[in-house]
Amino acid sequence: MAALTTIGFDADDTLWQNEQFFRLTEERFQALLADHAEPKDLLARLLEAERRNLAHYGFGIKGFTLSMIETALEVTEGRVPAAVIGQILEAGREMLSHPVETLPHAAETLERLAGLYRIVLITKGDLFDQERKLAQSGLGDFFDAVEIVSDKSASTYERIFARHGDGADHAMMVGNSLKSDVVPAILAGSWGVFVPHPLTWVFEHVEPPVGAPRFRELSHLGELPELLERIDNSSV
Structure with a gap:
């Protein structure tokens, strides 16, 4: 041998x-979109967006953040408030700086x-x-x-x-x-x-x-x- x-x-x-920070951010994402989608449906659509985007963005927090924005646009039919987009971006930045x-x-x-x-x-x-x-x-x-x-x-x-x-x-x-x-x-x-x-x-x-x-x-x-x-x- x-x-x-x-x-x-x-x-x-x-x-x-690592993964625990993604899970915490997913919970935050669910709260932000609570008026537009059921939690399980929202996460399923987010997962599908991540799957589609792997070939474009690769693995990591930046691709995950872009997938959250894409999902927010989808579930609100393009009417997601700018403030919510701002909070999604802030969540991504926090993930990139966590201890x-x-x-x-x-x-x-x-x-x-x-x-x-x-x-x-x-x-x-x-x-x-x-x-x-x-x-x-x-x-x-x-x-x-x-x-x-x-x-x-x-x-x-x-x-x-x-x-x-x-x-x-x-x-x-x-x-x-x-x-x-x-x-x-x-x-x-x-x-x-x-x-x-x-x-x-x-x-x-x-x-x-x-x-x-x-x-x-x-x-x-x-x-x-x-x-x-x-x-x-x-x-x-």
Whole structure:
């Protein structure tokens, strides 16, 4: 079995909180449009707008904010008050400036692994927002490389692990999204380690690849060093 030399980590909801701020903003959006749409219908239409707009705006807060504005225009048939648009824009700006809250076990796990493996941050979303969160997280010094990508696919991991490591078969990807972090990494030939988060965006839900020999699931990041020790011992 190929020895592990490189570990990739997802950022949002793996190392720090993210989805909770989207959920809070959705609640604020529901309140703003309460006179025009039922809450469940409004969120369903917002989700559809996000789905349509991914190809145009990509992942992140700016695309989410534009999708909220588009949905507000739709449900009011173009009559949404300018003040409401202003409040939606303000909600987006607040999301882009919220304090970074690292998740349990993130810092100590990275500290234990730094120097033993090449550590790479692999995250998707808005470049400025991800750079801001990394800088404020206090975790930046643990990483040998940072890759902010538009999307995550098997070819993404093949390219990154070839650039910053010894290839995908010597690498592991760790994250809270089966769709973005785990399944494509396994398809690339890497290990894929799933660390569930209580809040995960619906677009990131797929069935776990339970039959894949390089798939593992942990209850929290603090279990990762022990898993790596078992894998390393079995590859000798």
